[in-house]
Amino acid sequence: MKDRNISLAVIRRLPKYHRYLKELLDNDIKRISSKELSKIIGFTASQIRQDLNNFGGFGQQGYGYNVEDLYNEIGKILGLTRNYNTVIVGAGNLGQALANYSSFDRLGFNLKGMFDINPKIIGLTINDVKVIDMDSFETFVNDNNVEIVYICTNRDGAQDVADRIQKTNIKAIWNFAPIDLKVREDIIVENVHLIDNLLTLSYFLKE
Numbered sequence: 001m002k003d004r005n006i007s008l009a010v011i012r013r014l015p016k017y018h019r020y021l022k023e024l025l026d027n028d029i030k031r032i033s034s035k036e037l038s039k040i041i042g043f044t045a046s047q048i049r050q051d052l053n054n055f056g057g058f059g060q061q062g063y064g065y066n067v068e069d070l071y072n073e074i075g076k077i078l079g080l081t082r083n084y085n086t087v088i089v090g091a092g093n094l095g096q097a098l099a100n101y102s103s104f105d106r107l108g109f110n111l112k113g114m115f116d117i118n119p120k121i122i123g124l125t126i127n128d129v130k131v132i133d134m135d136s137f138e139t140f141v142n143d144n145n146v147e148i149v150y151i152c153t154n155r156d157g158a159q160d161v162a163d164r165i166q167k168t169n170i171k172a173i174w175n176f177a178p179i180d181l182k183v184r185e186d187i188i189v190e191n192v193h194l195i196d197n198l199l200t201l202s203y204f205l206k207e
């Protein structure tokens with residue numbers, strides 16, 4: 001599959017294709033044209049054809065796309081053909097909410113542990129996952145082949161966590177703390193800055 005040098009904009013659209021195709025599959029829809037897909041997903045038909053051509057194009061003239069094949073192919077491109085071990089650092093409000101969210105597990109993101117520095121939180125079990133002392137962080141993540149860390153600490157703790165991550169085998173961070181982390185180039189960081197999103201809303205609402 002030729003999925004090298006795909007633009008970030010295309011990659012960012014793929015989860016949306018994946019989500020809508022799953023809905024079509026759940027509704028027993030077996031094939032769909034780019035025009036029909038365009039109506040439900042909101043991208044133009046030509047955008048859809050262009051996006052999917054990046055990966056070799058999965059459609060057939062006059063037939064459209066086989067929904068299941070397309071769903072599986074996009075899943076492959078998104079790396080969903082295997083599971084990923086994850087941990088949460090910062091087991092407060094947000095960390096606990098993420099631990100209780102079952103869809104990550106369904107997609108193959110398996111939560112192996114949670115970490116905190118607060119003795120009142122260490123030792124709790126959230127959705128069958130133990131909260132462990134940060135003292136054991138490096139040993140735990142390397143022993144359990146953890147690949148992704150969800151950072152849910154306060155702003156001030158987040159860079160410390162990122163520094164410790166760089167001494168392990170971890171290659172990806174899902175960062176919820178409102179800070180731009182400084183990490184080596186080979187570590188991927190995806191930020192979820194909820195306040196940034198909220199301020200975008202207020203921009204559009206302002207008079």
Ligand SMILES: NC(=O)c1ccc[n+]([C@@H]2O[C@H](COP(=O)([O-])OP(=O)(O)OC[C@H]3O[C@@H](n4cnc5c(N)ncnc54)[C@H](O)[C@@H]3O)[C@@H](O)[C@H]2O)c1
Pocket residue numbers: 089090091092093094095115116117118121134152153154155156157158160161176177178194195
């Ligand atoms: N809760 C939300 O809805 C929400 C929304 C937007 C952004 N955020 C961001 O997510 C982060 C977590 O928010 P929260 O509401 O869960 O906060 P919280 O205070 O409930 O939880 C933070 C947890 O991180 C732990 N912690 C702090 N430093 C640590 C370190 N170095 N190593 C390990 N654990 C450490 C704390 O002991 C605490 O349990 C914050 O940065 C916040 O700005 C949260």
